[in-house]
Amino acid sequence: MTDDDRTKTAVGDGSPDTVEAAIVQAARELLAEGGVKALTMEGVARRAAVAKTTIYRRWRSKEELALHVVLEMTNAVVSTPAAADTRSSLVELLDGAVTILRTTLMGQVMRGLASDLATDRSLGRAYQDRVVTLRKSRLADLVQRGVSLGELSPDCDVDLLHDLLFGPVYYRLLMGDGAFAADSASRIVDAVLPAFAARPATEQDRPPRP
Amino acid sequence: MTDDDRTKTAVGDGSPDTVEAAIVQAARELLAEGGVKALTMEGVARRAAVAKTTIYRRWRSKEELALHVVLEMTNAVVSTPAAADTRSSLVELLDGAVTILRTTLMGQVMRGLASDLATDRSLGRAYQDRVVTLRKSRLADLVQRGVSLGELSPDCDVDLLHDLLFGPVYYRLLMGDGAFAADSASRIVDAVLPAFAARPATEQDRPPRP
DNA sequence: TGCACTACGCTACGTATCGTAGCGTGGGAC
DNA sequence: GTCCCACGCTACGATACGTAGCGTAGTGCA
Numbered sequence: 001m002t003d004d005d006r007t008k009t010a011v012g013d014g015s016p017d018t019v020e021a022a023i024v025q026a027a028r029e030l031l032a033e034g035g036v037k038a039l040t041m042e043g044v045a046r047r048a049a050v051a052k053t054t055i056y057r058r059w060r061s062k063e064e065l066a067l068h069v070v071l072e073m074t075n076a077v078v079s080t081p082a083a084a085d086t087r088s089s090l091v092e093l094l095d096g097a098v099t100i101l102r103t104t105l106m107g108q109v110m111r112g113l114a115s116d117l118a119t120d121r122s123l124g125r126a127y128q129d130r131v132v133t134l135r136k137s138r139l140a141d142l143v144q145r146g147v148s149l150g151e152l153s154p155d156c157d158v159d160l161l162h163d164l165l166f167g168p169v170y171y172r173l174l175m176g177d178g179a180f181a182a183d184s185a186s187r188i189v190d191a192v193l194p195a196f197a198a199r200p201a202t203e204q205d206r207p208p209r210p
Numbered sequence: 211m212t213d214d215d216r217t218k219t220a221v222g223d224g225s226p227d228t229v230e231a232a233i234v235q236a237a238r239e240l241l242a243e244g245g246v247k248a249l250t251m252e253g254v255a256r257r258a259a260v261a262k263t264t265i266y267r268r269w270r271s272k273e274e275l276a277l278h279v280v281l282e283m284t285n286a287v288v289s290t291p292a293a294a295d296t297r298s299s300l301v302e303l304l305d306g307a308v309t310i311l312r313t314t315l316m317g318q319v320m321r322g323l324a325s326d327l328a329t330d331r332s333l334g335r336a337y338q339d340r341v342v343t344l345r346k347s348r349l350a351d352l353v354q355r356g357v358s359l360g361e362l363s364p365d366c367d368v369d370l371l372h373d374l375l376f377g378p379v380y381y382r383l384l385m386g387d388g389a390f391a392a393d394s395a396s397r398i399v400d401a402v403l404p405a406f407a408a409r410p411a412t413e414q415d416r417p418p419r420p
Numbered sequence: 421t422g423c424a425c426t427a428c429g430c431t432a433c434g435t436a437t438c439g440t441a442g443c444g445t446g447g448g449a450c
Numbered sequence: 451g452t453c454c455c456a457c458g459c460t461a462c463g464a465t466a467c468g469t470a471g472c473g474t475a476g477t478g479c480a
Contacts, residue, residue: 019428035329040466051429056468115325118384119245132385164401167381168373174328175342175380176373191374191405229457250437261458266439 022048023055027069032105036112039066063116067123070113073106074131086146087193093138094165095185101173102180114174136162147198156196164192232258233265237279242315245322249276273326277333280323283316284341296356297403303348304375305395311383312390324384346372357408366406374402 026047030038041062045052059065083089101107117124139162146152168188172178181187236257240248251272255262269275293299311317327334349372356362378398382388391397 036325037329041468042466052467053430053469054428057427060468062467111328112325114328114384115246115322118321118324118388119247124385127385128387160397160401163378163382163386164374164398167378169377170381170385171377172373174324174384175334175337177338178328187370188374191370191402194404195401251439252437262438263440263459264457267456270439272438 019048019050019054020058023050023058023065024069024072026050027065028073028105031066031069031109031112035108036066036116039112041065063120063123066109066113066116067126070106070109070127071130073100073104073109074134086142086149086151087189089142089145090139090165090189090193091186093135093142094169094189097135097166098169098180098185101169107173107178110170111174111178132162135166139165150198152196153198161192161196165189229258229260229264230268233260233268233275234279234282236260237275238283238315238319241276241279241319241322243318245318246276246326247322249322251275273330273333276323276326277336280319280337281340283310283314283319284344296352296359296361297399299352299355300349300375300399300403301396303345303352304379304399307345307376308379308390308395311379317383317388320380321384321388342372345376349375360408362406363408371402371406375399 023044026044027039029047030040030043039062041052041055044050044065045055048055055065059068083092101110113123117127136158140158143152143156143158143161147154147156165188169180169184172180172184233254236254237249239257240250240253249272251262251265254260254275255265258265265275269278293302311320323333327337346368350368353362353366353368353371357364357366375398379390379394382390382394
């Protein structure tokens with residue numbers, strides 16, 4: 001919705017992005033400092049030195065602003081190259097999420113937004129479309145590669161694998177102590193992967209891999 | 211709004227349990243209907259036909275009341291017998307959680323409370339002490355039995371196993387579509403268990419995975 | 421230059437909620 | 451009969467959401 005409104009023909013005060021950037025920056029800071037509870041429209045307006053009405057002209061509600069911040073942060077997450085073998089690729093993918101949650105405001109933001117994402121239909125939808133689906137498709141690519149490499153079983157369930165990999169991470173973030181060991185990702189992958197690995201080549205029901 | 215008016219004729223009975231039970235019941239209903247956002251002290255007071263001050267004489271804040279509801283609901287969850295083999299026991303334990311989340315208000319309540327549990331320190335602490343720790347100790351018992359039965363590896367990490375089992379469930383509840391297939395628990399267990407299973411004695415030492 | 425448009429600032433609402441304070445009252449305990 | 455405690459009720463003060471109305475400055479255009 002806000003994206004549509006942003007088609008302002010550069011008529012503004014010569015700096016069309018400045019106001020929006022200030023708002024988003026202020027929202028990000030407040031989210032980082034005190035979670036969603038600290039994210040108040042009045043606080044954002046104050047910190048961004050902007051009228052409250054200006055915020056509402058761009059986002060219809062506090063939740064939309066929060067979602068904007070989240071989606072903007074996740075845009076930096078998608079980049080995930082593929083390593084040589086499947087296991088390393090999966091570790092890399094998962095560790096990307098872990099690192100983001102550990103080292104950026106993303107963890108704090110996710111903690112505060114979890115209920116809204118789970119409750120508000122449109123927010124949850126947006127998050128799924130922009131983040132979960134993206135991760136699943138990335139994961140699907142890796143799986144397909146792993147299958148063709150003979151490292152993964154052909155009947156590998158991507159959705160299940162996705163939940164098994166990322167579920168523990170978010171669970172620990174939300175309901176656990178929120179502390180991640182440095183090797184969290186690899187430990188999770190190693191625990192989950194055997195169930196999806198291709199049968200050892202000792203069987204004869206499959207042609208041997210190259 | 212929905213049904214608001216439950217005329218405020220005084221309860222009169224004065225039975226100390228009656229008032230508290232009415233409050234908790236009202237809170238439970240509101241939580242189930244609309245998550246934490248629907249849980250307002252004024253709404254609880256209205257529905258319970260109780261003065262708002264009466265609620266505050268028993269709980270210091272809205273969060274404490276919400277936590278009371280959650281903990282009360284989880285008290286019914288702990289009962290988990292142990293089946294014959296380890297796999298069945300784990301499936302049973304996990305399926306208990308899945309069933310509660312699927313068929314009771316617990317799922318809705320958890321959705322609404324997730325952020326508060328993750329954000330509020332005392333709430334999260336209480337939830338961990340009363341629920342997570344309980345589940346982990348239950349799981350530890352099963353693991354110990356499994357090890358002594360020769361079904362699990364002796365160096366099985368209970369904390370990791372716990373996160374791997376329950377993480378996907380909560381992840382799906384909060385960030386996924388929230389729909390659970392009937393065999394969710396067994397599929398998760400089957401996917402995770404091989405990594406923790408004891409090596410069959412018949413299998414000779416195999417080459418390490420690439 | 422003058423006009424329209426647009427985005428913004430500012431003030432002031434109306435509503436909802438939290439949590440608190442003060443006062444009144446009725447039913448048991450003694 | 452008296453006292454006390456738990457409750458009900460009203461009224462706050464504070465904070466926040468989201469909206470409405472009005473004024474203004476910069477910009478494009480004639």
